[in-house]
Amino acid sequence: MLSFTTPNEWHHQAEKYFLAGNYSQAASLYEEAITLEPDVKSYYWYLGLILLLQGQDVEAQTTWLMAMMEGKTEQVEIWNNELVKVLQTEAKRRESLQEYTIAEKIRQSIKEFSPEDINNLLHLLQLSITLENYTGENLTELGINKILQSKSALKLDLELLLYTLKTVLNYAPAHPSSLEFTESCLPYFQGNNKALLFILLPVALEIGYSQKQFHAAAQICELYLQLSPNNTEVIGHLASLYQNAGEYKKGIEIAKLFFSLVQDLADKVFANRQILRGLMTAGGHWEESCYVYERQESLIKSLIEDNPKELSAARISRLFNANYFTFYIEDNPQKNRNIQNQLLQICQNSINTLEREYITKYSQGHLFRKKQTQINRKLNIGYISHCLRSHSVGWLARWLFQHHDREKFQIHGYFINTNPTLDALHEWYLIKVDKISKSDEYLQISEQIYQDEIDILIDLDSITLDTTCDIIALKPAPIQVTWLGWDASGSPSVDYFIADPYVLPDSAQEYYKEQIWRLPQTYIGVDGFEVGVPTVRRDELDIPDDAVVYLCGQRGFKRHPDISRLQLQILKEVPNSYFLIKGISDEESIKIFFDGLAEEEGIDISRLRFLPIVATESVHRANLGIADIVLDTYPYNGATTTLETLWMCIPMVTKVGEQFAARNSYTMMMNAGITEGIAWTDEEYVEWGVRLGKDKALRQQIAWKLKQSRKTSPLWNGKQFTREMEKAYTQMWEIYMNSQ
Template identity: 65%
Template sequence: MIALNTSPSLHQRANEYFLNENYIQAANLYEQAISANPEIKSNYWHLGLIFLLQEQEVEAQTTWFMAMMEGEAEQVNVWNAELLEILETEAERQEKLEKYDVCEKIRQNIRQIAPDNIHNLLHLIHLYIKLETYTEETLSELNIFEIINATTKTDINLEILGKTIGSVLHYTQLYPSTIEFFESCSLHFTENPQALMNIFIAAAVDIAYSRQQPKIAVQLCEIYLRLDNNNPGVLGHLASFYQNSADYELGIETAKTFYSLVERLPEKIFANRQILRGLMSAGGQWQESYSVNQRQQDLLAELIAANPQDLTPMDVSILLNSNYFAFYIEDNIAKNRSVQKKILQICQENHNIYAQAQVEKYAQGHLERKKQRISQKKLKIGYISHCFKSHSVGWLARWLLQYHDRDKFEINGYFVNSDNVSDLLHQWYINQMDKVFKSYNVWSLAEEIYQDEIDILIDLDSITLDITCEVMTFKPAPVQVTWLGWDASGSPSIDYFIADPYVLSESAQEHYQEKIWRLPQTYIAVDGFEVNVPKVRRDELDIPGDAVVYFSGQRGFKRHPDITRLQLKIIKEVPNSYFLIKGLADEESTQKFFAQIAAEEDVDYARLRFLPDAPTEGVHRANLDIADIVLDTYPYNGATTTLETLWMCIPMVTRVGEQFAARNSYTMMMNAGISEGIAWTDEEYVEWGIRLGKDAALRQEIAWKLRQSRKTSPLWNGKQFAREMEKAYEQMWQNYTTTCVTTEQV
């Protein structure tokens, strides 16, 4: 508050009244001051402000206008500046008090006095977002684009501008005006593009993955690259955004540019992985994929030999899933798991160096809790994932959450994503948890888990998400388990990996860092799937009603040339058969890939059909009914797709291998009581495919067995599965609590 030109006691009393929101008494003092000294204009400014705070906006504006009406232009400008300073100070005070509606009213009056005040407009944008009154038209109503484009770089506070960009990107990502706003603001960062990168890149990642809008993320990156066209950090993300937008060619090209710009070994490994990701996602570009993967293996071997101990947190983050695609290229459990373990060991060792204080704090905290041996009524189970939404893992994990015994277990969810109010499954998961915590920050997630005193932390992502994997390296819970989302990560911070008698062979333990914990029957069970109305018909696909229809629905990087060749051998040998192919990949590349192998195997390309993605999961499942036989992929089987196939009572053929990913369909078929279609060699795969295609009676028998399995199979008993998982949790906790404390200290 500006001092009254009266006695100090009067000034003090006015301030006290004002701060205590006794506006009537404060107004009386200002009116006295105006009567005594009408030439002191600041008293009018304060009196008008008091009227404004009492929602007497007309009186406020009249008070200010009357004080200025006799002034010359130069004087009025000075008075306006004084008034604006008072209003700005009070707006800041009200915002600190979190009285955003009051603050917004003050700033609207500032806008009337100074409509081109860019900083006031930026503050208003913040307030609209906080008050949830921001709309698609807000920026144009504020005339923000014209004003910000007319503002010189020296006249704008980049800190305020950056904060506003961050807010708009976070809360209003999907508005078209957001892109225009970002583009206009970016021009003010030409001399400091890194500051802009620090603001927008996290939002771009959120937009691309959690919001599933990679094309918007692409636009943001392309705007930024006009300022800094060879920024490796942005190019690395942009490669993924292009690939997720199905712009595979640009994704691969950008990844190759990224690779050419980096020199450090961890960055080379990440950049090469981005190239491989693009090639594999596109599908059909297998020869180059083999070459790039060999280079990846050479780079990883170089890293393992060097065994660096000075990696940065960013290095660790990009190395965690650097060997991801090896499991799609080759079914070699000894080789793939060995590399995986060694990479994760290096990551863990470096993490323990730069995060030493937090890692030691957690370890000591676990030890103290263990020494106290406090008996708890409930075990505290934490689930961490980015898949608590409409995602394969989300559809499968829900049954365990639904059937958890809440008298024995307290369930917390650690969501590595932002709110997605339009996703009903996301909201369902929120309702299932005793507590939900959401963040992208690995340090915050780890600290929250530790402070919540989670007993057993279940990782649903493994290395499919670097954030989740890195949280696990902190060891924020005393017992940590990987389940469902992928094969085991190989991290030394993980105690157990959930399997069953089939999905890993008896000798698999020698290849795993984690202790394999085998459930008695199956490592996954569901009660079933929602099925909608189908959207495909044979006549619309120009397929005869009496034809034998084979189906394969997998992403491009699961369509290994070797298994595709076997599939087409089957088509060739079964008269009047057709092959339906569905899955996210580059359409042109995929069709060229199949055409080449069809020509080599002397299969009429006209017998192949390529289906687009279904609009919903329920429609996708209903569409499966068009198929007579489903042909599984190898060396990486289906998982959710296999369960959906079996639920729809469709016979399938799978090739069983060594690694976890090559045995998913095997365990699911065995747990559904089906052995027909399980092949242990390439020859058996073709034989089963031909036999099922030619023997309609056998297909009917399998379909009947699958339908009957719904009544008794452990695969379709989510409640029983929940009890088995809970028993495993209790045994894991007992193992931990009964381990001698002195042994741990040694």
């Protein structure tokens, strides 16, 4: 209701017409009232408001100014405040009615009479976002940052300021004016850091991890640290954001600061892992990486010995992948799988305590459904991942989705941290599943999996995403399987790990907590890869046409110095040869790393070439054609890169180890019918590399065999592979249904 300053019959009668939308009758009453009582200023305020709402903006302004024309300065100030109060009341009423266009018009008029009313300006900002006419420049146009930065005392509604900040950051988090607005707000929350943290950190994580705008997310975290410089929660995330943004040096420094600030053992494990992550991703920092890795192993062993029972949810999530980089540093699965299994058991124990209600509910529900299950119905298969997009997992898993028998299986997709507007492959997946579920909240996804009555849940992430680990630990499906992404997680809630006859040695079950399910030929099958137009040429790289070109295209943390040294030894033995180095890493540190090794091996660094990352996977594959031989990494092989190399019919050299990551290329080459280039020792690796470099006829023979393999190899038969996976699912379900 309107609030009248001089309640009388004129106001009451006019108010009825006004609220009924009969503006002409209300205006007539106020005009008559002004004629009879020209000194009652409130008549002018309401008459002007009615004119404004009728679209008579000039007449409204004239009415208000006419009422103030003859007043003294003190009187005008009082009248101005009265008018603003009337307009504010009506603006709030319109906002409550969701009549936002009208509310914005009224607040623009308030701005004319009180241009520095910061609370009104904040409302205007929110209205521009609600009405979707916010451009990012509104903050500058309204002068909000300038007012907030001024030293004059402000009658500021802090709750309104906080809400507006949240609205702006959710709508346009990376816009420069949004970051300036955030900085302008900081002084007003000196005594209320937590309220600001609850807004800034979720926004930073959303735009960092979901929208991949790492620099903007890091800037938001940096702004918060101006208020609370030693906030370890923010510093821990900031280290990851800078590393993801490719600012490795800064990311490593912040991770070291994080490690120095935390005291709890679980926090030390996570912080040290953040240091290792930065060093390994940058590549080239192997001496320091090994030192930090040894410290990580010691910290994890101490944690296992302490065996904490009630870790917080945040600490559990950070421990899932604390052992992640171990498998890039050494090939010792008996030791490292045992550590991984124990670490995941600690996580599971704490989750059992924290989420007992959900775990009990799901377990009992599975038992009840097992008794009620109908015969000959479709199996409900759920796939869960954050990688069903333009990612190695996304490129490889698509053939399974493409060829699934929809008469026997209903396919559900549980997508985490995905932004469909940014990725065409993700959009493809959305139309290939029978039912879609998308969320970043693990309890929400877990409940959806349970409500969907998923029979077999396929985890494509392993320990690469904490949210997936949280979901798997709750066991929302009666059968849970890990496939494709990384190695097995070691989670007690996973029943099976998909492998094949080659990718794990016969003795592997001794150190795997999951039951290893070996498919008869290969654990992955694809129909092929799209190939674009190459963007690199030998002449542009100053490489002679008759030269032998070796290539290794792997991320920085796969470039172990031992295998890199062997690669350079191959180069040294093959005259007129060049080495192309490509992969996500810190360009400067990788060059220093290889230049140092080349000097030690007596190789001219002019024979090394560093290739930039290309925009699309299809171009990357086309560019593989510049190489005569691809040199694989160890102890962590290529996987997708190996398949792409074989599809492009390029010979390669790989060293076979014991762990899953050290046998990917081995199983793929075996399934493509190629044994040339498979090495079991360092000496064989160099021998194969040299032999392939010197024997052009052998290279041509291998290329021909690879081309022929496209017609017969199980590696290039996505439909056959899908039938094998479906057979495995059916057998898993039969085992479950027949179990006591």
